[in-house]
Amino acid sequence: MADPAAHDLDPAGQQTSDAFTGVLTGFARELRAAGLRIGTGDVLSYFAAMTPLDPTDLLDLYWAGRATLLSRHEDETVYDQVFRQYFLGEDAALRGQLLFSAESAAKAEAALSMPGTEPGPEQDEEQPVLGWMASDVDALKHRSFTACTPDELAALRRIMTRMRLTPPARRTRRTRSARTGTEPDLRATIRESMRMHGEPPGQLFFRRRKTKLRPLILILDVSGSMTAYSRHLLQFAHTAQHAAGRAAKGRVEVFCFGSRLTRITNELTHQRVDAALEEAARTVEDWEGGTRIGRSLDELVRKWGRGGLCRGGVVVICSDGLDRGDPEVLALAMERLARLCHRIVWLNPHKGDAPDFRPSTLGMMVAAPHIDLLLSGHDLASLEEFAGMLPALH
Amino acid sequence: MEYPGTVAELTQCLRGGGYLADRGLATTLLVSLSLRRPVLLEGEVGVGKTEVAKVLAAVFGRKLIRLQCYEGISTSQALYEWDYARQMLQIRALSAAEATDERSVDQLFGPKFLLERPLLEAVRQGDRAVLLIDEVDRADDEFEAFLLEVLSDFQISIPELGTISADSSPVVILTSNRTRELHDALRRRCLYHWIGYPTAEREAEIVAVREPAASARLVGKVVAAVQRLRELDMAKPPGVAETIDWVRTLGVLGETELTPDAADDTLGAVVKDRDDLELVRDNLAEIIPGG
Numbered sequence: 306m307a308d309p310a311a312h313d314l315d316p317a318g319q320q321t322s323d324a325f326t327g328v329l330t331g332f333a334r335e336l337r338a339a340g341l342r343i344g345t346g347d348v349l350s351y352f353a354a355m356t357p358l359d360p361t362d363l364l365d366l367y368w369a370g371r372a373t374l375l376s377r378h379e380d381e382t383v384y385d386q387v388f389r390q391y392f393l394g395e396d397a398a399l400r401g402q403l404l405f406s407a408e409s410a411a412k413a414e415a416a417l418s419m420p421g422t423e424p425g426p427e428q429d430e431e432q433p434v435l436g437w438m439a440s441d442v443d444a445l446k447h448r449s450f451t452a453c454t455p456d457e458l459a460a461l462r463r464i465m466t467r468m469r470l471t472p473p474a475r476r477t478r479r480t481r482s483a484r485t486g487t488e489p490d491l492r493a494t495i496r497e498s499m500r501m502h503g504e505p506p507g508q509l510f511f512r513r514r515k516t517k518l519r520p521l522i523l524i525l526d527v528s529g530s531m532t533a534y535s536r537h538l539l540q541f542a543h544t545a546q547h548a549a550g551r552a553a554k555g556r557v558e559v560f561c562f563g564s565r566l567t568r569i570t571n572e573l574t575h576q577r578v579d580a581a582l583e584e585a586a587r588t589v590e591d592w593e594g595g596t597r598i599g600r601s602l603d604e605l606v607r608k609w610g611r612g613g614l615c616r617g618g619v620v621v622i623c624s625d626g627l628d629r630g631d632p633e634v635l636a637l638a639m640e641r642l643a644r645l646c647h648r649i650v651w652l653n654p655h656k657g658d659a660p661d662f663r664p665s666t667l668g669m670m671v672a673a674p675h676i677d678l679l680l681s682g683h684d685l686a687s688l689e690e691f692a693g694m695l696p697a698l699h
Numbered sequence: 700m701e702y703p704g705t706v707a708e709l710t711q712c713l714r715g716g717g718y719l720a721d722r723g724l725a726t727t728l729l730v731s732l733s734l735r736r737p738v739l740l741e742g743e744v745g746v747g748k749t750e751v752a753k754v755l756a757a758v759f760g761r762k763l764i765r766l767q768c769y770e771g772i773s774t775s776q777a778l779y780e781w782d783y784a785r786q787m788l789q790i791r792a793l794s795a796a797e798a799t800d801e802r803s804v805d806q807l808f809g810p811k812f813l814l815e816r817p818l819l820e821a822v823r824q825g826d827r828a829v830l831l832i833d834e835v836d837r838a839d840d841e842f843e844a845f846l847l848e849v850l851s852d853f854q855i856s857i858p859e860l861g862t863i864s865a866d867s868s869p870v871v872i873l874t875s876n877r878t879r880e881l882h883d884a885l886r887r888r889c890l891y892h893w894i895g896y897p898t899a900e901r902e903a904e905i906v907a908v909r910e911p912a913a914s915a916r917l918v919g920k921v922v923a924a925v926q927r928l929r930e931l932d933m934a935k936p937p938g939v940a941e942t943i944d945w946v947r948t949l950g951v952l953g954e955t956e957l958t959p960d961a962a963d964d965t966l967g968a969v970v971k972d973r974d975d976l977e978l979v980r981d982n983l984a985e986i987i988p989g990g
Contacts, residue, residue: 344887346887347887350734350736350890353734354730354734354890356733357704357705357729357730357733358706358726358729358730364722364726365706365726368722368723368726368727369726369727369730371723371727371891371892372723372726372727372730372731372738372890372891372892373730373890375891376739376883376886376887376889376891377886377891378741378893381893477770477771477839478769478770478771479770479771479773479839479841480771480773491783492775492781492783494783495781495783495786495787498787498790499790499804499807606934607934613836613878613879616878637974641934641974
């Protein structure tokens with residue numbers, strides 16, 4: 306039903322542009338408060354976008370805002386919530402300031418309550434929780450890394466920061482000018498020729514393919530059976546991210562898994578190790594719980610792999626292979642992962658120093674055919690060994 | 700033909716070109732047309748991202764300039780290149796006196812020897828063109844950074860010629876399949892719209908517009924089957940393009956009914972992955988009921 310007062314007012318006369326400006330900037334403020342990153346430029350675009358549209362039409366307000374204020378799909382759920390609250394909310398403080406045509410309000414309500422054509426991130430997040438409840442051995446707790454002795458941490462850090470992780474390089478399609486190469490660099494050659502007043506230059510210039518470091522993807526097992534190692538591994542991951550050097554910046558991805566997969570790349574970007582580890586520990590919800598390697602890898606391939614995250618990269622899985630899930634799921638996920646990425650390295654702490662180690666867990670046996678390199682990673686020496694072998698994984 | 704001023708008119712025009720845009724897409728496009736801001740379209744594979752640009756160009760009589768991105772694409776493939784072979788011949792033809800003349804050098808790097816590539820062409824055409832930068836996620840970071848410059852000012856600096864700028868900026872559509880995260884700087888310069896899978900009714904409508912020869916009954920059944928396929932846990936869920944392909948395939952084979960047998964024979968039109976194929980075959984009875 307339309308607000309009865311609306312009939313008494315002439316929309317054009319009452320809706321001063323000031324009120325409109327206030328409402329839109331207020332909306333942007335709410336969105337920012339909800340965690341979206343919206344710049345003043347975006348808000349200006351929003352105003353500009355409303356010029357050809359109808360400001361009394363809620364649907365126009367909705368879609369114009371979505372096009373100008375958002376820049377990624379993941380933010381749409383938050384936007385919808387804030388929009389509903391702000392423009393259609395119960396408190397309705399705004400209805401006094403702006404008059405929306407009753408018909409459009411009803412339509413907007415319908416559009417917002419319509420189930421998305423695609424499951425939003427919210428629904429995505431619910432699924433793992435269900436899986437988590439189904440798992441009997443999971444324990445939901447935040448494990449603090451600061452619990453380990455400061456001396457121990459300091460020693461580890463000192464040694465680890467000296468480690469350099471250099472993933473193998475690959476040749477890109479991009480070229481640079483060089484003295485020798487496969488393709489002639491006509492541009493440089495002609496320029497040289499001009500310098501010589503049209504004489505053919507004494508030497509030809511060439512173009513050579515550039516090289517680029519492959520992405521490095523670390524997948525860490527933080528389940529119960531790996532408790533003794535997960536702390537070291539996480540510290541190792543932090544070092545990897547910061548020590549990978551300038552060339553590989555942003556090319557290191559870190560995931561944790563127990564019974565579910567968590568991406569902790571962003572959490573680990575903190576410069577200070579302790580802060581980064583704490584941040585990561587807060588994000589990962591299934592410390593020392595059960596293990597679902599297969600399901601976690603499957604999720605990696607589906608959710609991240611399909612987006613090209615591990616395409617052509619070196620995937621490092623740190624786990625003991627004690628999988629409580631279906632081995633078939635693991636086998637399939639490993640096969641897919643192997644097809645997507647360049648090399649798979651498995652660090653299994655149970656391997657220890659034994660050179661003739663044979664995988665005894667079912668998970669390891671299933672995964673073995675797809676592993677290019679099996680190392681132990683149970684102590685710093687073995688991690689150093691890994692760092693040494695990494696650049697050679699062509 | 701002028702671009703329309705309201706969402707309803709634009710929707711109608713696009714429909715005339717065989718494209719059914721929903722309210723969100725039409726609004727985004729209208730805003731883009733009036734503000735002349737580029738549109739970044741993201742979405743699942745095969746939901747008609749590229750088609751938007753093609754239809755816009757066709758309906759409004761603009762020239763479609765397409766830049767297909769790929770890894771290693773460089774300015775010489777996207778922007779301009781000098782015609783080196785002709786330049787070399789020209790240099791050889793010059794006499795010694797002419798070669799030292801400033802003017803002949805200017806001529807050598809003049810418009811005559813410039814090969815236009817899509818971006819330069821779009822800047823020159825201005826409003827007479829629709830520029831489609833397809834699958835921008837396939838290009839690498841360096842190219843993305845370069846695009847920023849072009850997209851924000853619509854001007855291109857050629858050291859030898861000077862700056863070429865558009866008198867009116869062209870309509871620009873960028874598409875991305877999200878194989879790589881695009882930089883925020885590029886996103887900020889664009890309007891953003893996500894194209895998801897359509898609802899069953901809408902998809903049936905789209906297929907009917909694209910394949911008018913197919914019977915409504917067959918289209919309905921195919922669409923229902925595809926919608927069920929998307930609910931399966933597939934590695935590569937089918938897009939609208941696959942639905943249209945499937946209807947077309949069935950039409951070529953003269954099938955008027957989607958029976959499990961007919962579906963089994965033509966699954967290759969919708970399912971493009973071996974593991975998916977097995978999964979679908981196992982669940983065929985649920986996907987195509989009443990067989």
